[in-house]
Amino acid sequence: MNRWWIKLAGYGRREAAGLTVMLVLTLTAVGLSLLAPWPLKIIVDYLLIDEPLPEQLEWLEFVVLMPLSSALLLLVGATVMIFAATEATRIVKGYIERGVGDRIMYKLAADIFEHTQRLSLRYHDKHRTGDLVHRIAADAECARVILLGVALPLLTAAVTVVLFVGVMWRLSPFLTLIAILASLPLPWLIRALEPRMSRASLQFQQTEGQLMALVEQSLSAMPIVQAFDRRPAEVARFHAVAAVGLTTYMRSIVTQLQFKIGVSSLSAVGTAAILLFGALEVMRGTQTVGSLLVFLAYLASLYAPMETMASVGSAFAQASGRARRVFDVLDSEEVVEERPGAVDLRKLPETGVGEVRFEHVTVGYEAGRPVLQDISLRARPGEVVAFVGRTGAGKSTLVSLLPRFLDPWEGRVTVGGQDIRDLTLSSLRSQIGLVLQDAFLLPLSVADNIAYGRPDATREEIVAAARAANADEFIRALPDGYDTVLGERGATLSGGQSQRLSIARALLKDAPILILDEPTSALDAETEALLLSALKRLVAGRTTFIIAHRLSTIRHADQIILLDQGRIAERGSHGELLSADGAYARFHRTQYQSGNSKESAE
Numbered sequence: 001m002n003r004w005w006i007k008l009a010g011y012g013r014r015e016a017a018g019l020t021v022m023l024v025l026t027l028t029a030v031g032l033s034l035l036a037p038w039p040l041k042i043i044v045d046y047l048l049i050d051e052p053l054p055e056q057l058e059w060l061e062f063v064v065l066m067p068l069s070s071a072l073l074l075l076v077g078a079t080v081m082i083f084a085a086t087e088a089t090r091i092v093k094g095y096i097e098r099g100v101g102d103r104i105m106y107k108l109a110a111d112i113f114e115h116t117q118r119l120s121l122r123y124h125d126k127h128r129t130g131d132l133v134h135r136i137a138a139d140a141e142c143a144r145v146i147l148l149g150v151a152l153p154l155l156t157a158a159v160t161v162v163l164f165v166g167v168m169w170r171l172s173p174f175l176t177l178i179a180i181l182a183s184l185p186l187p188w189l190i191r192a193l194e195p196r197m198s199r200a201s202l203q204f205q206q207t208e209g210q211l212m213a214l215v216e217q218s219l220s221a222m223p224i225v226q227a228f229d230r231r232p233a234e235v236a237r238f239h240a241v242a243a244v245g246l247t248t249y250m251r252s253i254v255t256q257l258q259f260k261i262g263v264s265s266l267s268a269v270g271t272a273a274i275l276l277f278g279a280l281e282v283m284r285g286t287q288t289v290g291s292l293l294v295f296l297a298y299l300a301s302l303y304a305p306m307e308t309m310a311s312v313g314s315a316f317a318q319a320s321g322r323a324r325r326v327f328d329v330l331d332s333e334e335v336v337e338e339r340p341g342a343v344d345l346r347k348l349p350e351t352g353v354g355e356v357r358f359e360h361v362t363v364g365y366e367a368g369r370p371v372l373q374d375i376s377l378r379a380r381p382g383e384v385v386a387f388v389g390r391t392g393a394g395k396s397t398l399v400s401l402l403p404r405f406l407d408p409w410e411g412r413v414t415v416g417g418q419d420i421r422d423l424t425l426s427s428l429r430s431q432i433g434l435v436l437q438d439a440f441l442l443p444l445s446v447a448d449n450i451a452y453g454r455p456d457a458t459r460e461e462i463v464a465a466a467r468a469a470n471a472d473e474f475i476r477a478l479p480d481g482y483d484t485v486l487g488e489r490g491a492t493l494s495g496g497q498s499q500r501l502s503i504a505r506a507l508l509k510d511a512p513i514l515i516l517d518e519p520t521s522a523l524d525a526e527t528e529a530l531l532l533s534a535l536k537r538l539v540a541g542r543t544t545f546i547i548a549h550r551l552s553t554i555r556h557a558d559q560i561i562l563l564d565q566g567r568i569a570e571r572g573s574h575g576e577l578l579s580a581d582g583a584y585a586r587f588h589r590t591q592y593q594s595g596n597s598k599e600s601a602e
Contacts, residue, residue, distance in 0.1 A: 004320075004323045004324065004326075004327040007327065007330075008108075008142070008143050008146050008147065008323065009147075009151075011104045011107055011108055011143050011147065012104065012147045012151070014103075014104075014107065015100045015103060015104055018096055018099065018100035018103075019100060019147075019152065021096055022093055022096055022097055022100065022148075022152065023152065023155070023156070025089050025090075025092060025093040025096070026093060026152070026156045027156070027159060028089050029086055029089045029090055029093070030156070030159065030160045030163060032082055032085055032086040032089065033086065033160075033301050034163065034164070034167060034298075034301075035082050036079070036082050036083070036086070036297065037293065037294040037297035037298065038294065039075040039076070039078050039079045039082075040079070040290065040293055040294070040297075041288075041290035041291060041293060041294045042060060042063065042075055042290070043071075043072065043075055043290075044288075044289050044290035044293060045288045045289065045290030045291070046060075046063075046064050046290075047064065047068060047071055047072070047075075049288070049289065049290075051288055051290070063075070097148055100148065101144035101147075101148045102144070104143045104144050104147060104148075105140050105141050105143050105144045106140075107143075108140045108142075108143040108326065109136050109137070109140035111330065112135060112136045112140060112326060112329055112330060113136050115329060115330055115332075115335070116132060116136070116329065118335045118336060118337075119329075119332060119335055119336075120335065120336050120405065120406045120407070123332060128209075128210075128213035128216070128217065129213065129216050129217075130209070130211075130212035130213030130214065130215060130216030130217065131209035131210065131212060131213040132329070133212060133216065134208060134209040134212040134213075135209065135325050135326055135328075135329055138208070138322075139209075139322040139323075139325045139326050140322075140326060141319075141322065142319040142320075142322035142323040142326060143323075145315055145319035145322075146316070146319045146320075146323065149312065149315045149319070150312045150315055150316045150319065153312055154312055156305070157305035158305075160301070160302075160305040161302060161305050164298050164301055164302045164305075165180070165302065167298060168295060168298050168299075168302065171291055171294065171295050171298075172278075172281065172287060172291070172295060174277070174281075175274055175277060175278055175281070175295055178270070178273050178274060178277060179270050179273075179274060179299055179302060179303075182266055182267075182269050182270030182273060183266060183270065183303070185262075185266055186263065186266060189259065189262045189263065189266075196255045200248060200251045200252035200255055203248040203251075203252075203321075204245060204248040204249050204252055204321070206321075206325070207241065207244050207245035207248055208245060209325070210241055210245075211238070211241045211242060211245055214237060214238060214241055215238070218234045218237075218238075267303040270299070270303065271296070271299060271300075271303075274295065274296065274299055275296070278292045278295060278296070279292070336404050336405070336406070336407060336425065338421075338423075338424055338425055339421055339422055341422075342422055342423055342424045342425075343418065343422060343423060343424065343427075344423070344424055344427040345415060345416065345418070345423045345424070345427040345428050345430075345431055346427050346430065346431065347427075355378075355379070355380055355381060355414075355415070355416055355417070355543065356378070356379045356402065356413070356414070356415055356513065356543050356545075357376075357377070357378050357379075357413070357414045358375050358376055358377050358378075358398070358401070358411070358413050359376055359411050359412050359413070359414065360374050360375070360376055360410065360411035361374070361375040361376070361398075361401065361408045361410065361411035361412070361413065362374060362375075362408060362409050362410040362411060363397065363401065363406065363407075363408040363409050363410075364409065365397075365406075370409070370566060371394045371397045371566055372394040372397055372398055372563075372566045372567075373566045373567055374411075374567065375398060375411070375567070375568060376411075376568075377559070377561060377568070377571070379543045379544075379545070379559070380543070381512070381541060381542065381543055382541050382542065382543070383543060383544070383558040383559065384544040384545075384546060384554075384556070384557040384558050384559075385543075385544065385545050385546070385557065385558065385559045385560075385561065386545075386546045386547070386548060386553075386554035386557035386559065386560045386561065387399070387545065387546070387547045387548075387560075387561050387562075387563060388547075388548065388549070388551070388554070388560060388561070388562050388563070388584065388587065389562050389563035389564055389569075390564070393563040393564055393565065393566065394563050394566045395517075395547045395563055396517055396547060398563070399515045399517065399545050399547060401413050402415075402420070402432060402513070402515060402545070403428065403429050403432050403434065403515070404420055404421070404425060404428060404429075407421065415428070415431075415513070430511070431511050431512050431513055432511050432513045432514070432515060433453070433506035433507075433509045433510070433511035433513070433514045433515070434506060434514075434515045434517075435499075435502050435503050435505075435506045435514075435515070435516045435517060436502070436517045436518075437517050437518040439495075439498035439499050439501060439502035440502070441486055441493070441498055441501060441502070442486070443485065443486055443487065444485065444486065445480075445482065445483050445484060445485050445486070446475055446478065446481070446482050446483070446484050446486065446501065447459065447462050447482040447483060449486065449501055449505065450462050450465055450466060450501060450504045450505050450508055451505075451508060452505055453505055453506070453508065453509040454508050454509055454510075457508055459482070461508060462482065462504075462508060463482070465504040465505075465507040465508035466482075466500075466501075466504045468504070468507050469500045469501070469503040469504035469507055470500055471497070471500040471501055471503075471504050474497055474500075511542075512541075512542050512543065513542065513543045513544075513545075514542055514543070514544040514545065515544075515545050516544065516545070516546045516547065516548075517547045518547055518548060518549065549591075550591075551574075551587075551588055551591055554574070555574045556574070557573070557574065558573065559571060559572070559573070560572060560573065560574060560577055560584065562577070562582075562583055562584045562587070564583065569582075569583055570582050570583055570584050
C-alpha cells in the first residue's frame with residue numbers, strides 16, 4: 001500500500017460515522033436489488049404459466065390463489081415500492097456522500113494551505129504560485145475520489161458480488177460458472193491498462209498546474225505585458241501549454257476508453273453466453289422462464305459491480321496522480337519548524353528582547369551556492385543598523401533570517417540571547433515590524449490593511465499610524481476613506497501611497513524590532529523627508545534594520561554595513577565610512593556626484 005494512500009485513509013477516519021451510514025444505505029440498496037426481479041418471476045412462472053410453487057416459496061400461495069387481476073396489481077405495486085425504496089435510499093446516500101466528500105476534500109485542501117504557510121521562502125522561490133494554487137483548489141479533490149469514488153465502491157462491489165453470486169448459484173450453478181468465467185479477464189485488463197492511465201493522468205495534472213502558473217504569472221505582470229506589447233507572445237505560450245495539456249488529456253481518455261470497451265465486451269460476451277445456455281436449459285425443462293429472467297436481471301446487477309471494480313482503476317489512476325502532487329507539498333521538509341520546548345519571546349526579560357546577534361551565519365537558497373558567508377554582527381536596543389551593497393549582495397536574505405523566513409546553514413541568529421530557532425514562531429514574528437519593497441496590500445479596506453498585523457487595533461490607533469506615515473491625507477480623499485476597499489495588490493493606489501500604507505502597518509504593530517527593506521524606494525523627495533522624521537521617532541528604543549539604496553535614508557544609522565559578494569566588506573557610521581574612502585565612499589560619490597555637493601562633503 002502506498003504511503004499517500006495510508007495518509008488519505010486518515011481523512012476517512014474523521015468521517016467514520018458518515019461513511020458507515022453510507023455503507024449501510026448502500027447495502028440496503030443491494031438488498032432491494034436482490035428483491036427487484038422476484039415479482040416478475042412470480043408473475044411469469046406462477047400466474048401466467050402456472051408452475052407449481054417450490055417449497056421455499058409456499059408462503060406466497062395466497063398470492064397465487066388471488067384473482068389474477070388482484071395478484072397482478074399486488075405484484076406491480078410491490079415492484080413500484082421496491083423501486084421507490086431503492087431510489088429513496090440512493091438519494092439519501094447521495095446527500096450524505098456529498099457532505100462527507102466535501103468535508104474530506106476541504107480538510108485536505110486546508111491542510112495543504114496551512115502547510116504552504118509554514119514552508120520556507122526557499123521552497124516558494126522554487127515553486128510557481130499558480131501551480132500551488134492548483135494543488136490546493138483542484139488536486140485536493142483526490143481525497144474525495146479515492147475514499148468515496150474508489151475505496152467505498154470497491155467494498156460495496158465486493159459485498160454485492162458475493163451476495164449475487166450466492167443467490168445466482170442457488171438458481172443455476174452452471175450458468176453462474178459461465179458468468180464468472182466471462183469475468184476472469186478483468187484483473188488482466190486492469191493490470192495492463194492501469195499504469196498507463198496513472199501516468200497519463202499525472203502528466204495531465206502537471207500540465208494543468210503549469211497552465212495555471214502561466215496564467216497567474218501573466219496576469220500579475222499585466223502592466224509589463226501590455227507596455228511591451230507581449231500579448232501575442234503570452235497568448236502563444238498559453239496555447240502551447242494548453243496543447244500539451246490537451247494531448248496528455250486525450251491520451252488519458254483513449255486509455256480509459258480502451259479500458260471501458262474491454263469491460264463492456266466482457267459483459268456482452270457473458271450475457272450472450274447466459275442467454276444461449278439459459279434458453280437451452282428452459283427448453284430442456286431444467287429451468288423456468290421466470291428463473292431465467294431473474295438470472296439475467298441478477299447478471300446485470302453482477303456485472304455492474306464488476307465493472308465498478310474495474311472502472312475504479314481509471315478513477316484511481318486519475319486521483320493517484322493528483323494525490324502524488326498533493327503529498328509532494330505535504331511531505332516537503334523545507335519547513336521552518338519550532339524546536340521542542342520552544343519558548344515565548346514575549347516572556348523574556350524586557351531589557352533583552354531587542355538585542356540581536358548574527359553569529360557566523362552562512363545561508364543560501366541552493367545547496368553549494370551560499371548567498372551569505374560567515375556574517376557576524378550585533379545590534380543593541382535603540383540602534384539602527386543599515387545594509388547597503390550591490391543588488392544580489394544578500395541584504396534582503398540577511399534580514400529574512402530574523403523572522404525565520406529561512407534558517408541559516410551554519411551559525412545562528414539570537415534575540416535577547418536566545419537562538420531564534422528555540423523561540424516560538426508566533427512570538428518571534430509578533431515582535432518584528434516589517435516594511436518590504438513591495439507593499440503587499442490585500443483586497444481589503446484601507447483600515448484592515450493597516451491593522452493586518454494588529455486586527456484588534458481601534459480606529460483611532462489606525463488613524464494615528466496613518467498620520468505618522470504621512471498617509472492620512474490621501475486616505476481621507478479616497479471614496480470611502482478608511483473603509484475604501486483596495487484593488488488586488490493595491491492596484492488602485494500609486495506606488496508611494498501603497499508604501500505609506502505598508503509603513504503605517506508597521507507603525508501600528510509597534511514591535512520592538514523593525515525591518516525596513518527600501519522603505520522610501522517609492523516616495524518622492526518631499527514625502528521622503530516627512531517620512532524620515534516619523535521614522536526617527538519610530539526607531540527610538542527599538543532595534544532597527546534598514547536596507548536602502550538611498551543613502552539619505554541611512555545617514556544617521558548607528559552602523560552601516562556594506563555587503564559585497566555575501567560577505568561584510570565594510571562597517572561603521574556614515575562619517576567613519578566616508579573617511580575610510582573605501583567602497584562605501586565610492587558608492588556615496590556615485591550616488592551624489594550629479595547634484596548634492598553638500599552631501600558629498602559630509
